[in-house]
Amino acid sequence: MSNEAAAGNTTSTLGNLALGLTLLAFGIGSTGVVDHVGAADAGGLATWVGGVALFLVGLLALRAGNTGEGTAFSALGAFWFTWGTAVGAHASAEAAGLFLLLWALLALTLTVAAGGSGLFGQGVYGLLFVALLLLGIGAFADNAGLGKAGGWVAAVAGLAAWYGATAAVAGWPTSLARGSRAAAAS
Helix, strand or coil, X not given: CCHHHHHCCHHHHXXXXXXXXXXXXXXXHHHCCCCCCCHHHHHHHHHHHHHHHHHHHHHHHHHCCCHHHHHHHHHHHHHHHHHHHCCCCCCCHHHHHHHHXXXXXXXXXXXXXXXXXXXXXXXXXXXXXXXXXXXXXXXXXXXXXXXXXXXXHHHHHHHHHHHHHHHHHHCCCCCCCHHHHHHHHC
């Protein structure tokens, strides 16, 4: 996403903020880095901020004619709402792994579709894909190390999405201009 597009697009800003905060809470919880805090503790945030708010932002983007962000945010809202409301459910590790891997396919689709939004836009979805892939495989293999690695990747994706939203509001850059790099090299 370019600075110009991000600064004037409130659905992008709000969507990235909701996605970033949810991913950050989920990711940190999945790493186990904070005592007595797990991914399930992000269930309320995932349901209401990542689920309901992100889904509504997606619908607003679709209504404004932005099919890319509308699809991404409403689909991710459905993911987070489903995950957030099912946190207490007793599902097998295989069912959880399948759920995460299926949603990793969505993240892969969003990564490919975000090609026109630049490296930053693709990066958030790409990191989400890697996180869900690691978490899904970790659940299937009953491998806590893969789950923690997926949590760290999710936290980094959350920070990137949060930065994108904050940058849009504060007017910070979201990409390096080619001219700036060439001038800096001289």
